[in-house]
Amino acid sequence: MKVQNKVVVVTGGGNGMGRELVLALLSKGASVAAVDINASALEETLALAGKNRDRLATYTLNITDRALVDALPDQVISRFGAVDGIINNAGIIQPFVRLKDLDYAAIERVINVNLFGTLYMTKAFLPHLLARPEAHITNISSMGGFLPVPGQTIYGAAKAAVKLLTEGLSSELLGTNVKVTVVFPGAIGTNIVVNSGVKMDLQQENRRDGPTPKVLAPGKAAQIILEGIENDRYRVMVGSDARLMDAIYRLNPQRAARFIYNQMSALLPK
Template structure:
């Protein structure tokens, strides 16, 4: 589905990949409705998109509220006339601790935002998407959704749930007008740790050399391209591509590599 002239709803559009998705879609001629729980961040996104202000609408919404998401459908239709696609980007990571040390409060928060927030968006907007001549759903999982990362087991579980739900949706909708794509970002240069209130050392190895991160703008471009190509899935970043291949060939070895790298970096 070409995004030019389409209306796309983007969650988590106040920062990081979400903001870059909003800006990238607008530059390609789409109308965008974006939501975020942080009003200040949304205002900054709107400021950066000032040249497209007639095509952008913003909403301060908690995606863990099913009622709020259900109410959003009519608000977006009232502003833009219809909805042609959704991008489920909003998400949080967990504190870098083992499951044994992670409180239930944090576990529930991660699952509610990452999985249930995505589910509420899909369930609320899918009836509208099915009415369109063509439409698309892009759900963002994570490299951690197919590859275990110590200290991020619950985050990974939430993204694995998004992965399987999205792949199931693709099968359910293959004979309809709605395309479905699952995205697996690797290490992306965003503020997700700060926004998730997670404390962690900087992304560097023991020699002080920084890991090369995919920029949020590059990640957004890859995902918008995937929508336009009706891709089944998209690996975002060379690290995600490499670890996907390795994990399918030798899952235990791939898991050990990630565990060792984190151990060596003192994470």
């Protein structure tokens, strides 16, 4: 789906990759509804939109609140007259601890935001998307959604669920006007750690074995994702690390898991 003159909803639009997606969509001539739980972050996105701000509407919303999400499509349609696409980008990571040390409050929060937030948005907007001449749903999974990362087991489980949710939805929508894309970002230079309320031990970070992983700029990640949307791609790998680990995992899942363990295990508390 070409995004010019389309109306696209982006969750997590207040910062990081979500903000870059909003700005890139605007630059391509789309109108955008940016959704985020952080009102001040949305104000910053609005300011950065510059001359395109007349095509940007912001909605301060917790996507884990199903009632608020259910009311959102009417608000967006009231503002723009229609909705043609959604990008479910909002997500948080968990504290870098083993499952045995992760409390249920953190478990539920990670699953609610990453999985149920995506599900609620998809369910709320799908009837409206099906009514459009063409439409698109994009769900952001993660490299951690197909590759186990120690200390991010629940995050990975939620993102793996997003992967299968998206792929199942794609199959259900075959023959309709709605295309579906699942995205697997690798390491992106965002503030997801801070925005997730996760504290990092710098001494543990410095003990990480091997070279420091290269991170992709959020703006470049947004460009890759939008290219995938405009070409109706089934899946999009974002970053050389995601592409490499996808290839290794397909050939030897256990080897891939051990490689990531060696890279990431230093982040776990002793």
